[in-house]
Amino acid sequence: MRKGKEMVRHARGAALFLLACFASAARAATAIPDGLLPNGNFEEAPARSQLDGTRVTGRYAIPRWEVSGFVEYIGSGQKQGDMLLPVPEGAYAVRLGNEASIRQQVTNLAPRARYSITFSAARTCAQAERLNVTVDPESDVLPVQTVYTSSGWDSYSWAFEARRSAVTLVVHNPGADDDAACGPLLDAFAIKTLQPPRRTKNNMLKNGDFEEGPYIFRNTPWGVLVPPMDEDDYSPLSPWMVLSSTKSVKYLDAAHYAVPRGARAVELVAGAEAALVQDVGTVPGRPYRLEFSAGDAGDGCAGSLGVQAYAARGSVKVPYESEGKGGFERGVLEFTAIANRTRVVLVSTAYTVKGDGTLCGPVVDDVSLVRTRAHAARRLLL
Incomplete structure (x- = not known):
């Protein structure tokens, strides 16, 4: 009898173990992959009936995105006066005018896991451009007035902790320029799951080699900016923080830069x-x-x-x-x-x-x- 009970107990334990494995495999299969968000590079275009020139007239005109305010759909090589508007990823980008925003629901997240968002931004005609990036309840204003590349495009990173499996990413231009159309160009939105950094027996610092950090696009040879943040925020370079008022540091990859060790490093591009x-x-x-x-x-x-x-x-x-x-x-x-x-x-x-x-x-x-x-x-x- 005792032997029979032990066999039943072992069978139940094996069944529970298999269920746990299947559940873990299912979570892994449905987890959001690192890389571009759906239509993150805006290559899926609005219907012509949803455009007034370059201005997007329909709230859901850009596939996978919701827009509000003065949002423009910009093609590569398009001009604004004498200024050429380049596009870093593919053929299209968007521009946010005064108080304009774009948003997308991001799904298949693991609650309490941390993620970083990488996107490209370029100034146009406004002088002190900023972007408010939000995943409720977290929100930060990223300064974009300093340009760190000769192309005019920089990639920025921002991190958050998921409270739910589905969240809404909002990028808002809080500017109030005289020209309502003035505002930053945006393109190439990607996401990456951040792995919890750990100490090693040979290093009390976590992520001392900077190998864990935001997503870097393979075809953008200008690295990724990690902007200043409040000390309570989640850093894309966790647990490293960037203390500044408006300046950033640059996250580099060995594919495009000389890196002392490993695959990643940080360039201090803003002096003191x-x-x-x-x-x-x-x-x-x-x-x-x-x-x-x-x-x-x-x-x-x-x-x-x-x-x-x-x-x-x-x-x-x-x-x-x-x-x-x-x-x-x-x-x-x-x-x-x-x-x-x-x-x-x-x-x-x-x-x-x-x-x-x-x-x-x-x-x-x-x-x-x-x-x-x-x-x-x-x-x-x-």
Whole structure:
């Protein structure tokens, strides 16, 4: 009898295990894939009857999207006066005029998982353009007035935590320009599931190699900007934060840039106006060692590309003379913790401009923090 009960119990356990496996497989099969959102590059066009010139007249005219306000459907090579309006992905993009917005429902998300949105934006005729990006209840205003590429297009990233399996992504232009049609061009919306960063036995910092970050388009050789954010927001480079008022850092891939290690790195393109920071738990009075790589991205950014690092009361400057062809130096900062939390800060020491007039700066990568044994060695000597 006992043997029969044990067989039944094992059978039930096996059945529950199989059900769990099937449920997990079903979730994986329905999870949203990394890459373009449905019609994320706006190549599915509105019907001609839904357009008045370039202006979109129907609320649901652009397939997969809902629009409100003054929204234009722009073709590649179209002109506005003497200004040519390029399109980075395919043949079409949209432009948001004053108080205009586009929105799309994003489905097949895992509640409590974190995601990053990458999209391309270009200024047109307004001077201080901004974009309000929202997935309820989270919302941030991204400054787009600084242009970091010679083409005029930059890719931006933004992150959120899904509260439900279906959410609505809203991108709104809060501008109030004299010309209602003035506003940023938008194109190429993509999504990526962010994996929770973890510490390793050799590094107290999470994501110190920057391998986990926002989606980068294969055919856009200008990286992805990680804009400034409030400290309570979710970072596309989690748990790294960008502290600034209006400036960004640039997330790079090894396919288009010189990366010190691995497949990803960060370029500090805004001088001292944007700091890359991470908070980490420490023990007051204990010694630590911070190491990092500082160099150039091989993108023609030449000159003095120094990086300053701060932690507790310590700081170190790593000078680097760049020829714009790639390369790096290792920086080391040894310090003693003064609190239960220590903020690690990396910032460029100067503003640098490439020959085409665009901002650039030093590349940082392979950042590690370890506790050292200085105190123990001192006790042994005594």
